[in-house]
Each structure stands twice: as structure tokens, then as C-alpha cells.
Amino acid sequence: MRIVIGQGSCGIAAGAEKVRKALLNTNINAESISITGCIGMCYLEPIVDIYDDDNKLTRLVKVSENDAESIARFIESGDKAAVEKLIVSDEDSEFLSKQTRIALRNCGIINPDEIEAYINAGGYTALKKAICELTPEGVIDIIKTSGLAGRGGAGFPTWFKWNAARQSEGEEKYLICNADEGDPGAFMDRAVIESDPHNLIEGMLIGAYAIGAKHAVVYVRAEYPLAIKRLKNAIAQAKDKGIIGENIFGSDFSCDFTIKAGAGAFVCGEETALIESLEGHRGMPRLKPPFPAQSGFWRKPSNINNVETFANVGWIINNGGEAFAAMGTENSKGTKVFAVTGKVKRSGLVEIPMGKTLRDVIFDIGGGMKTDKEFKAVQMGGPSGGCIPADLIDTVIDYKALGATGAIMGSGGMVVMDDRIGTKRMLEMLERITKGEGKEGDIELLEELCYSIKDGALCGLGQTAPNPVLTTIKYFRDEYEAHINDKKCPAGECSDLIEYRIIADKCKGCTLCARNCPVNAISGTVKKPHVINTDKCIKCGKCYTSCKFGAIVKE
Amino acid sequence: MEKKTVDLTLLDGVLNEYADVKGSLITILQNTQDIYGYLPKEAIELISERTGIATSEIMGVGTFYTQFRFEPVGKYLLMLCQGTACHVNSSELILQTIKDELGIDDGQTTEDGLFSLKCVACLGCCSLSPVMMINEDTYGSLTPDKTKKILKELREAAL
Numbered sequence: 001m002r003i004v005i006g007q008g009s010c011g012i013a014a015g016a017e018k019v020r021k022a023l024l025n026t027n028i029n030a031e032s033i034s035i036t037g038c039i040g041m042c043y044l045e046p047i048v049d050i051y052d053d054d055n056k057l058t059r060l061v062k063v064s065e066n067d068a069e070s071i072a073r074f075i076e077s078g079d080k081a082a083v084e085k086l087i088v089s090d091e092d093s094e095f096l097s098k099q100t101r102i103a104l105r106n107c108g109i110i111n112p113d114e115i116e117a118y119i120n121a122g123g124y125t126a127l128k129k130a131i132c133e134l135t136p137e138g139v140i141d142i143i144k145t146s147g148l149a150g151r152g153g154a155g156f157p158t159w160f161k162w163n164a165a166r167q168s169e170g171e172e173k174y175l176i177c178n179a180d181e182g183d184p185g186a187f188m189d190r191a192v193i194e195s196d197p198h199n200l201i202e203g204m205l206i207g208a209y210a211i212g213a214k215h216a217v218v219y220v221r222a223e224y225p226l227a228i229k230r231l232k233n234a235i236a237q238a239k240d241k242g243i244i245g246e247n248i249f250g251s252d253f254s255c256d257f258t259i260k261a262g263a264g265a266f267v268c269g270e271e272t273a274l275i276e277s278l279e280g281h282r283g284m285p286r287l288k289p290p291f292p293a294q295s296g297f298w299r300k301p302s303n304i305n306n307v308e309t310f311a312n313v314g315w316i317i318n319n320g321g322e323a324f325a326a327m328g329t330e331n332s333k334g335t336k337v338f339a340v341t342g343k344v345k346r347s348g349l350v351e352i353p354m355g356k357t358l359r360d361v362i363f364d365i366g367g368g369m370k371t372d373k374e375f376k377a378v379q380m381g382g383p384s385g386g387c388i389p390a391d392l393i394d395t396v397i398d399y400k401a402l403g404a405t406g407a408i409m410g411s412g413g414m415v416v417m418d419d420r421i422g423t424k425r426m427l428e429m430l431e432r433i434t435k436g437e438g439k440e441g442d443i444e445l446l447e448e449l450c451y452s453i454k455d456g457a458l459c460g461l462g463q464t465a466p467n468p469v470l471t472t473i474k475y476f477r478d479e480y481e482a483h484i485n486d487k488k489c490p491a492g493e494c495s496d497l498i499e500y501r502i503i504a505d506k507c508k509g510c511t512l513c514a515r516n517c518p519v520n521a522i523s524g525t526v527k528k529p530h531v532i533n534t535d536k537c538i539k540c541g542k543c544y545t546s547c548k549f550g551a552i553v554k555e
Numbered sequence: 556m557e558k559k560t561v562d563l564t565l566l567d568g569v570l571n572e573y574a575d576v577k578g579s580l581i582t583i584l585q586n587t588q589d590i591y592g593y594l595p596k597e598a599i600e601l602i603s604e605r606t607g608i609a610t611s612e613i614m615g616v617g618t619f620y621t622q623f624r625f626e627p628v629g630k631y632l633l634m635l636c637q638g639t640a641c642h643v644n645s646s647e648l649i650l651q652t653i654k655d656e657l658g659i660d661d662g663q664t665t666e667d668g669l670f671s672l673k674c675v676a677c678l679g680c681c682s683l684s685p686v687m688m689i690n691e692d693t694y695g696s697l698t699p700d701k702t703k704k705i706l707k708e709l710r711e712a713a714l
Contacts, residue, residue: 010680013693042682184638184677222585222622223678225691263581263620266676280580282619298578341640341681348682379639415639415681518655540651545699 001032001075006047006108008038008194009226014045015064022068023048028075037195037230039108040349041095044088050075059093060086091367092346098365100327101351102335103151103188103311107195112230115237118198124243126317130206131251134317136166139210143313145321147333152178152269152306153381153410155332155399161303164293165211168301172215175208175255176297176304178274179220179227182266183382185413188337189307191349193220193227196311197234201244201257203310206317208255211303216255219274221262231259266383271304306411308337328354332398336409342379342416345370352397359393362416373418377475381410384464386471387417406471408464430469434494438484447473495539498554502543504529506551513543513552561595566602574605580616584623593624621675628671629664631709634688638677646685650674652699656706669713670706 005011005020024030039047044061048071051057060071060083067086074082101107110117118124130139144159165173177200181189193200204216220228235257238244246254265283267273272286275297296302312334316324324334332354338361341347345367352361358378362368369375377387386407388395395401402409430446432438450466473480482488489497502513502522509527514520521537524530532543532552544552569586573579583606587598594617603610617623635650654660657670664671680686683695694705 009693010683010695013680013683013686013695045683181679182676185640185681186677187679187681190679223675223688260582261585263585264622264676265620277581278578280578280582280616282616339681341684342643382639413639413681415643417643541648545648 001029001053002051003028003033003071003075004036004049004051004111005033006037006039006045006049007035008108008191009224010038010042011045011047012226016046018065019046019048019063019068022065023071026068026072028072034111035113036108036110037112038191038349039096040099040104040191041088041092041346042348043346044092048086058083059088061088061092062086095346095348095350095365095367099351100335100353102315102324103192103308103337104196104349104351105315106199107191107349110196112195112197113233115198115234115241118196122318123198123314124202126314127202127205127209127243128249130209130317131249131253136210136212139206139317140166142317142321143210146312146316146324147321147328148309148312148316148324149332149399150306151308151312151336151411153183153384153408155409158305158309161293161305162207162210164291165213165301165303168293170301172298172300173211173213174297174300174302175204175211175213175216176274176278176302177204177216177218177307177310178269178271178304179218179224179307180262180269180274181221181224181307181411182269183384183411183413185339185341185379185415186382186411187339188349188412190224190227192307192311193224193231197227197231198238199311199314200231200307201234201238203313204257205244205248205255206313207303207305207310209253211301213303214255216257217278217297218257218259219262219268219278220259222264228259228261235259274304275302308412329396329398329401331400332409336397336412338412338414340366340414340416342414343369343371343373343418344416354398356397357394358388358397358414361397361414362393366416369416369418371418375416375418377417379407379415379417379468380413381408381464381467382413384408384467385410385413386467387475388471389475406467406474408467433480433483434489435496436483436487436494438480440484442484443473443477443480492554495541498539499534500532500537500539500541500544500552500554502530502532503551503553506549508549508551510548512546512548516542516546518542561591561597563597563601565590566598570602570605574602580606580608580613581620584613584617588623591627593627596625627664629669630713631670631689633670633672634675634678635672636676636678636680636684636686636688637674638679638681638684640677640681641684641686644684646697648699649685649687649697649702652702653706656703669710 005016007016023033046063048060048063063086070082106121110121140159140162148158149155179189208216244257260278262268268277268283270285271292273283277283278297292302327334335351335353337351340350350361350365375390377389379387388405388407392405399409450470453466454463479490482490492498507529514522519536519538521533522530573583587594599610599613603613657665659665659672661672661674678686680693685697686695
């Protein structure tokens with residue numbers, strides 16, 4: 001009997017640690033209680049997995065510390081009635097059963113704090129095979145056959161970068177992992193490091209062997225303290241076992257391993273800015289060429305890949321490049337991990353073969369919208385990406401097809417939006433439009449500005465920054481026009497363009513709205529319909545959120 | 556908030572380990588901030604002296620990265636996520652609640668020195684949006700009521 005509690009950052013934030021402590025306070029044998037990383041069903045956290053002696057799984061979801069005694073009774077008696085209401089539904093189980101997990105293969109299954117758990121799951125056999133049986137060129141060949149492309153966003157062929165770094169002259173080379181996951185809505189890299197840190201280490205060491213690097217460096221964002229802690233622990237364990245260090249597996253290959261924490265700058269996800277930051281400078285992008293493969297960290301040949309890219313490498317070496325290439329489409333091979341969030345019913349991590357559609361991810365696996373509002377758009381690729389509207393929901397997931405919509409694959413953030421528009425990342429001009437101060441010609445001017453930025457920016461992030469604005473103009477031009485011409489917000493989101501009103505028929509006269517109004521703009525007597533004085537109203541929305549009868553509308 | 560006298564001997568360990576290791580400026584600044592809660596002027600001068608990096612360059616690096624602060628912060632640092640998923644799930648409402656409850660704006664500290672508020676980029680906990688971190692702990696699925704309760708509990712815990 002094993003009791004495993006999902007303890008990624010999300011699980012802990014949802015209360016998983018409280019659940020673990022409560023379980024330790026019951027008569028359950030403390031030694032049978034352990035942790036795992038992110039199971040990926042974030043919307044059901046905290047999750048407790050109970051494996052019986054035949055390794056048969058009973059999954060309990062949305063567990064609270066108050067459920068500890070019921071769980072203890074179930075474990076003692078085997079009677080499922082004690083935990084009936086916590087058992088995951090068949091429908092929710094499909095969230096995982098419909099996925100194909102390669103990069104995430106151990107996530108939510110093994111204990112991230114124990115190297116033995118990773119080794120028992122077949123870990124470090126790929127590294128041994130690479131070092132002891134393959135030449136560096138042989139490794140690069142397998143990666144070439146697999147068709148693996150950079151999962152950080154650009155989708156550049158991994159073998160090509162490795163080969164360029166391998167061919168580059170120089171004794172001292174660096175293999176770097178970009179774990180500066182900054183795209184809003186993306187958290188797969190955090191999940192991999194928190195849940196399966198040895199998988200990252202193994203992928204990086206194979207990469208280091210392939211390019212001829214003796215130094216491996218991970219750059220992790222400072223906002224991920226748990227990932228940093230678990231990775232540091234994993235590095236120490238691998239050093240103890242001789243997997244990191246001199247003459248790994250008795251070969252001539254030696255490699256050290258360091259970890260550096262970022263300090264909060266989105267641009268450091270760009271590889272030359274990341275190198276500047278690693279050297280202790282401001283994260284300013286360098287002019288290219290020379291490319292990092294020729295002159296990177298400390299001006300030595302360097303290769304940089306993203307966490308998810310490395311997380312696939314061990315599997316590919318063990319299963320062959322062909323097995324990986326058998327999944328996906330003509331121009332995009334293998335699987336991709338998506339972080340599905342926003343207004344979707346089932347949010348979490350989804351790994352599927354390329355070639356599935358956005359509908360498969362958002363509706364079939366994600367369960368569709370969580371409210372009764374309609375699906376409007378999905379934001380992909382973070383600030384460099386764009387919004388893909390409802391009529392393109394059957395777009396196939398591959399680099400080319402997504403690129404054709406004006407968005408990009410990006411690192412895999414998918415923020416699902418319901419029938420309204422996110423104006424957050426837009427420029428001052430957009431703010432003016434949302435305040436009803438827009439004028440004719442603003443849309444054209446905005447487009448022109450976007451294209452100048454695209455042409456003039458030094459780094460890839462700058463070049464793609466206007467994408468969210470351009471795609472929303474492309475697909476929701478009518479809403480921009482409504483803001484400018486009619487001074488109306490069709491989505492009811494721009495506070496300067498909306499008004500709050502009480503529907504007299506629905507108002508019970510409970511006075512709650514009047515008591516919550518900070519400017520005393522609501523009048524009326526008890527049990528009689530109330531009225532909002534729109535001249536006084538500051539549109540803070542407090543009445544709207546406090547009304548228990550749905551009697552207040554914004555329009 | 557009143558600044559306390561800065562005990563520079565606390566930096567000995569960090570500087571002995573990293574002052575001569577090239578490329579370590581950001582690591583040194585992170586450790587310094589862990590010790591004092593911010594980057595005191597006196598500490599920056601000492602770091603400059605020991606590493607040979609000009610104070611202007613240290614300030615250049617320090618101001619470039621959002622993690623670094625040059626003023627002390629409250630006992631509880633509220634980092635409210637402004638990522639896309641949180642925005643879509645009404646983080647604006649949480650921001651307003653915090654402002655109303657504490658009477659401070661983004662970047663400010665309450666007069667009693669208990670709370671500081673900082674709006675930050677995506678924290679990567681998107682499935683629990685809206686989300687904030689308070690010191691090292693993450694709080695998810697926030698509502699105005701839940702936010703008020705968290706602030707109340709922290710205030711009581713500090714008394």
C-alpha cells in the first residue's frame with residue numbers, strides 16, 4: 001500500500017501539504033505516505049493517489065485535511081464507501097487517459113526527491129547508452145531522425161543546433177538549459193523540474209556529450225523557488241552517484257552541473273539576453289551573428305535548449321528517433337505539452353501528439369468552457385503569440401498551421417477566453433480606445449505601429465510583441481470599431497464605457513448593494529427596488545459582485 | 556518605514572564565496588537581498604569594493620531586474636500575479652480588494668510595516684488563477700472574500 005500526494009506548486013497552493021500533515025496524524029503507517037510532483041490535473045488539486053499491493057490505483061481528488069480520517073478508514077478496511085465522494089469521476093479520468101505522455105512521463109508518478117525512484121522508472125539508462133554505446137555524432141543522428149524541435153517557442157531543429165555547437169572550434173563549450181519560463185500562461189517547464197528533475201539532468205548530460213561540453217548550466221527563474229530546491233537536491237544526488245562529475249559511467253566523458261537563478265526580466269528568455277544575465281550583466285540581447293553556437297557564454301561555443309526539449313531526449317535515445325517521428329505531422333514531430341488555463345473547465349497540463357486540433361485540447365480533453373458563456377478565443381504563445389478565434393478552433397496543432405493563424409505554437413501556454421477581450425498587453429493607444437477616447441484612424445495607426453515594431457526590433461521577442469494586437473484587430477475589428485465609433489464595449493469589460501443598472505423586477509431590496517457602494521450612489525428603501533445614480537457611480541463593480549439575486553447588469 | 560542600521564558583517568559569507576567568481580554579481584545581489592530584505596546602499600558600496608565592479612554598474616544591473624528592491628519591504632510581501640490567465644479570471648478585482656483593505660498602491664508598504672504590495676509577471680500557477688504569492692507561499696483561486704480573510708489572518712498572526 002502506497003499513499004502518494006501530488007505536491008507541485010499548484011498542489012501545495014491548493015492545500016496538499018495540509019492534507020499530508022493530516023494524513024500523518026492518522027493511524028496510517030507514516031512510511032507508506034510519500035509525495036510526487038504535478039499530476040497535471042491542476043483543477044482537481046489536492047490529489048491523493050492510493051496504490052494497493054497490486055499497484056492498482058484509487059485516485060482521490062479535491063481532498064481537504066478534514067478527509068484524512070475517512071481516507072484512513074478506507075485504507076484500513078478497503079471499503080470504498082468511506083471515500084466515495086472523493087473518487088475521481090470517469091469523465092475526469094479521461095483528462096489523462098486521452099494524453100500521450102513523453103516529456104511528462106514520470107510527472108505525478110515518481111517521487112521527485114529520490115533518485116532511486118527515477119532509476120527504478122528506467123532513468124539514466126539513456127545516458128549510459130549514449131555515453132557507452134554511441135558516438136556524439138550517433139546521438140545527434142538519432143535526434144535528427146526524431147525531428148525534435150525547440151519547445152521553447154521558435155521550433156528550431158534541435159539536431160541542427162547541437163551539430164553547429166559540436167562543429168564549432170574550441171576546447172571549452174557550454175550546454176545551457178533555458179528554464180526562464182516567462183510566457184504568461186505557461187508552466188510546463190516548472191512542472192517538469194518540480195516533478196521529474198532527473199529527467200532534465202539526463203537530457204542535458206546527453207546534450208552535453210553530443211556537443212562536447214564539460215559544463216552544463218540551468219538558468220531558472222527566481223519565481224520558481226520549489227523548482228530550484230528540487231533541482232538542487234537532484235543535482236546533489238546525481239553527483240553522489242557519480243552521474244555528474246568526472247568519468248561518468250567509467251567513460252572519458254566528464255561534465256559538471258550548475259544552477260543559476262534569474263532575477264525577473266522577461267527578456268532573459270531570449271537566448272543571448274539569457275547569456276548576458278548568466279554572466280552577471282543586464283539582460284540585453286546581443287547582436288547576432290555571431291550565434292551562441294560560435295560565441296556564447298563567456299564567448300565560448302554554447303548551446304541553449306528549453307526544459308521540455310531536454311525532457312524528450314532520454315525517451316528518444318531509448319526508444320529510437322523513428323518512434324518519436326512516428327507521432328505528429330509532416331513538419332512537427334512528436335508530442336507537445338500545453339498548459340491549458342483561463343475560462344476552461346479542466347485546467348492543467350496536456351501532452352498530446354502534434355497533429356491534434358485545438359478543439360481536441362480545449363473541448364475534448366479540457367472539457368470546454370467552465371461557465372455558460374461561449375468560447376471566444378485562445379491566446380497562444382504568450383506576449384509573442386496571438387489570439388485564435390472560435391472559427392479557427394479546428395486548426396491543427398503544428399508549427400506551420402498555428403503560424404498561419406498569426407499566432408505561434410510558442411512554449412505551450414493556452415489561455416482560453418470567453419466572450420470578452422483581454423486588453424491587458426496592449427499599448428496606451430488601446431487604453432485610450434477603451435476609455436472611449438479613441439478616434440477615427442486609430443485602428444490603422446495601431447496596425448502601422450505594430451508593423452514598425454515587427455520590422456525594427458532587435459530580438460525575436462520584440463518582433464513578435466505586436467502579435468496579440470494584430471490578431472485581435474484581424475479577428476475582432478468590429479469590437480475596436482464599436483469602442484471608437486459608438487463609444488460602446490460589446491463585451492461589457494471597459495469600465496469607462498459601461499453603466500451599471502438595477503433590474504427592478506429582480507431586486508429584492510436587501511440593501512446589500514447600497515451598503516457596499518463606496519460613494520453612496522445607490523438609493524432605495526428596504527424590500528423595495530433600489531436605483532443607481534449613474535452620475536455618482538464610479539463603476540467599481542462592488543454592487544455587481546455583491547448582489548445575490550443577479551439583479552444588477554452592466555451594459 | 557524606518558531603516559535599521561545595516562550590519563555589513565552579515566555579507567562576509569556571501570562575499571568570501573562569490574566575490575572572486577566571475578559572473579556572480581546577480582547571485583551576490585540575490586543573497587544580499589535575502590539577508591536584508593532589500594539592497595542597502597552601504598551593502599552595494601561594499602560589494603563594489605570587494606568585487607571591483609563599479610557601483611554604477613551594480614545599480615545598472617540591480618535596476619534592470621524586477622526582483623531587486625532598494626527600499627525595505629513589509630513583513631509580508633504580496634506579489635499579485637498579472638499574467639494573462641489571472642487577468643482573464645479577474646485579478647483586477649483582487650488588486651482592488653487589496654488596495655481597499657490595506658490602503659496602499661502597487662509598490663507601497665503599509666504604515667505599520669506589515670504589508671507591501673507588488674504586481675508581478677506570471678507566477679506560473681495559472682490553473683489556480685487568480686494567484687498571489689506572499690513571501691514564499693502561493694495562494695490560489697482568490698476571491699475578494701478569500702483575500703480579505705487571508706489578510707486578516709496574517710495581520711492577527713503578526714500581533
